[in-house]
Amino acid sequence: MSDSRPVGILDSGLGGLSVCREITRLMPGERMVYLGDTAGAPLGNRSAEVIKDVARKTAVALLENNIKMMVIACDTIAAVAYETIESVVKDIPVIGGVMPCARAAALRTGNRKVGLIGTSATIRSGAFSNALQRIDESVQIHEQATPLFHALVEELILDHDITRLTAQFYLYEMIDLGVDCLILGSSCLSPLMEVIQGTVGTGMQLIDSALWTAKEAQDILTALDLRHESSAAGIDGSRFIVTQKPVDEARITGVYFGSQLPSLELRAQKQEAG
Template sequence: MNALQQKPIGVFDSGVGGLTVVRALMERLPNENIIYFGDTARVPYGVKSRHTIETYTEQIVSFLLEHDVKALVIACNTIAAVAGQKVRQMAGAMPVLDVISAGATAALAVTRNQSIGVMATSTTVNSNAYARAIHAQNPQARILSQACPLLVPLVEEGWLDHEVTRLTVREYLKPLLAEDGVDTLVLGCTHYPLLKPLLKQEAPRVTLVDSAITTAEAAARALDAANLRNPNTTGADYRFYVSDIPLRFQTIGERFLGRSLEQLEMVSLG
């Protein structure tokens, strides 16, 4: 075992949603140490300018690099869409994974007819980032995107199987399911994996692509390719940093993570 392999993976998001990616990483890579940063004081990023998002992202990446991470995971669709290139410039030769690239690759791997739906926030849909990532690998693929702005607050409220959420999901799915042939649906927001049981009920014939799981799989492949996988089996260390601790953060965070949030610390950036 070398010192580089024991270094943590740095995961970051504009808020709490990226904890679904941390959860998937914990399950896929149980030996890896993880440092998470959620910019809870300045969320949401989706309504901010490209310049502001890049500035905030630069501050977060600098913070994680100071903590000597060996890889970076962009667990935020907005950051991946707007500032992914900035992250890669700062990371140098270090592996950088992001939810959009991983989701696009996974969608193309499972679709049978190259007809793919994308559910995401308005900002991610407007950025056209998923369509670009998918078309970069397969220009013939057909993409249908649906903005779902009401789903994030419903998930954070914990209404995962509430009738209001079911009716909202049903409305958002209508234009996607009305299109002939859409056989694959990318969950293009880190909140949406918590709605998978409901989505499977409402769209039983469509294959769901969970951006959290696909990102964890991509991270495993990248660590193996760079010989960075941590062989230590004595227990991983998880540290969580946020720029603010809102009143309901612990409740929401533990729901997303699927376990208790320990080693949580507030830090101010910028």
């Protein structure tokens, strides 16, 4: 069976385009409908209540697009509001970055010292460390919220001394502690892979949430026989919808997606009755 329905990608901003990049690379035939609530971004410092509210509304809107799977491409939402989304999505699989990253880290760490970086809300939620502990309770987890990283990516300040200094500031303790595997628990951080790898050295493996979320989507679609193998490029039939247009659209989508993305479509925000 080949299921030609698109994969739904739920995001709080634009960082989840990193997940779209990896999905396109792994499964070039799949179409996507992406919905990023850019008008409500950034979520990383907000309360769990606000994050759940955004998650629920975005999921409901995304479901209108006849999707075959919902990929939570924002790890803050995946960490804080996974159950909220599952409660509104009935008939299709829901995946996020937490479990695949935790599994990848547990498999790859040699010394059982795993690092985690992400938004303040993600770290506060404990979702990644709970998942890791469930997989292997001998793993020690060293967590660090990295709001400045997120601000740097939003400003597209990537290959810059400020970014390198910030990487040292956030990560020197993990280097000291001998962490050998670091989860980038935020798809927004994907554009910082190089700077971070340069800072921590080759002795620390990086687990990029964008990549592992896409791999999880591939695994689940394959397992459920929902893959769409097509010679047509799925990206051409994909839609990328946002609730507010970014000022510097081409540059910011380029940073996350890595090449030319179809134009972002603007979705009017509906007033909700309930």
